[in-house]
Amino acid sequence: MSEQKPVPTMKDVAREAGVALGTVSKVVNGLPVGEEYRVRVEKAIKELNYRVNSYAKGLRSNKTFLVAVIMPNLVNPFFIRLVNCINKALAMRSYRMLFYATDFDPQQEQEVVLLAEQQKVDGIICLSYNPNLKIPANIPLISIDRYFGALISCVSSDNYGGGRLAAEKLVENGCKNLAFLRIGSKLTNEPNKRKDGFISACEALDIPYTLKIVDDGTPYSAFEEFLQEHLHNGRLDFDGIFCVTDSLAYQIINSLKGMGLRVPEDVQIIGFDGSRHFGDMELYCSTIVQPVEEIAETCVSMILEKNLLQAPSLLCLPVSYAYGGTTWK
Amino acid sequence: MSEQKPVPTMKDVAREAGVALGTVSKVVNGLPVGEEYRVRVEKAIKELNYRVNSYAKGLRSNKTFLVAVIMPNLVNPFFIRLVNCINKALAMRSYRMLFYATDFDPQQEQEVVLLAEQQKVDGIICLSYNPNLKIPANIPLISIDRYFGALISCVSSDNYGGGRLAAEKLVENGCKNLAFLRIGSKLTNEPNKRKDGFISACEALDIPYTLKIVDDGTPYSAFEEFLQEHLHNGRLDFDGIFCVTDSLAYQIINSLKGMGLRVPEDVQIIGFDGSRHFGDMELYCSTIVQPVEEIAETCVSMILEKNLLQAPSLLCLPVSYAYGGTTWK
């Protein structure tokens, strides 16, 4: 078993190059230094295979090039897309992503924020379901989909506009009677506005609508019962359904098929998110697409911005409609 | 704008508690200390809301409680499941995950390994496609699905056994003529063994088989052409197809349906991975399930083990068959 050669430090480089420690530091950080010195230092760095110790650097400079990303999980496609895009946006700027999953647990969410603080990350991007989340004073934090008050910037899709767009598209496609189906947290958060937008469009267009809204944890069968209640002589009361997520839409479509109804011939369906089979193949359904890349870019560029304090407190990014086979077009 | 209160340090705690710096350190690290002192220190910690600076700690102790996870991306469901499970396994042990995506690019893979080394992570878990990856000497590294030689532990599914199992299951379900379809890297890696296991079972069972194997980057249409070539009078030459991934199986199933063939009546299909709709709903197809949780657990517990040197160089974890509607059972 060979002895592990100790990792070289700046001191070693300085000795090897025959210069002072400070000179090495300047070369490493691209500060002005005599040409001849620079060459010698760079040669020594290469020879020793020296690399900056990011922990020493972080300790000294209070800058870690680390950003904590806090999400409920890596199962929901929307969260996955977010994490993927945020990671790319960070990598492009030479930042690294420290990932924390919270499993929707408010207590874990709080713990993890504390952990991130302790880890001295340069920023936190967080999708939290904890309304009472205590936010660290010393670290910039950006929230996705949850408004924590004017002091914390929140980035989200234009959920209200998305709800409206869904209703409008269904009507454009000939629907005369709509339904909105939702399962989710009853805490106020941005995605809740999908309903409001939907209702607003229905009323503007003078289209009748029905709502079925249940709390997280409600078994899916609640929706099947709802559909059965509205099934008369093999026909459903509505001819257009807006589901709060693609995932719910997927289940609803299966249920409808099980009931002998055809999509989109008998009922048209629009979901929300833009999830795709295997992450990058076809859409599961016609849907309102969340601008995930833009959300990620926005979060990252804001979090790395110095003057976060004067940033807008709520930033809604435009959604778009995408045809996915469960509407006429 | 109020001044930011400076983050308290151990020194502040020591002063507040009226004890020496070393005592605080011991309390924080759970080392034996006089009861009365401990209480005083803990009180001061709470009052000042003190938390250890992980950068100072890491610098001093050469231990960061960070593990780098290197994956091609967060799009492929298998990678996502791995990252999710690894993250959980790490969190359970109070380690944090630093995530790096490489986009299958060998150069990025190499850079990212260097970055992780520089970040002083306690270990690296890596799914790489770079056969020449230069591996750091000072940091334990575990590879998933790629064998780098006896010195680097490699964890993977029992791909060979999985290939054999797929063939056996198809035959059990009545198939008389099989096909194996694969697209992927031509570099030797563990998943390549799926083919070998498949062939071995076909020969043992004396079942004829056809192979269609194309390199990464080949357009999918190559498979459609292959299917067309083997379609005569509306009947396919084979009645059972083993696809190298669920993702490919999904596409193949769509193609077959487009050709007017029924699954599983005319052709039975088995995939590989165990991907599910929306990450946790039904399977896409009957499939050989990779034991992702076990792979993750194994990687994490090995990487945190002191004596990685005497670990086995290749660890194959058992796969299982799961019915997903594209076979008879």
Next chain:
DNA sequence: TTGTATGCGTTATCAT
């Protein structure tokens, strides 16, 4: 058992 002092590898402030 508690306190003191040194050093981890770096940056930044000084004189030179």
Next chain:
DNA sequence: ATGATAACGCATACAA
């Protein structure tokens, strides 16, 4: 422009 030196916050060997 370069070189010496202090300080970042913590752990630990050593002295009390």
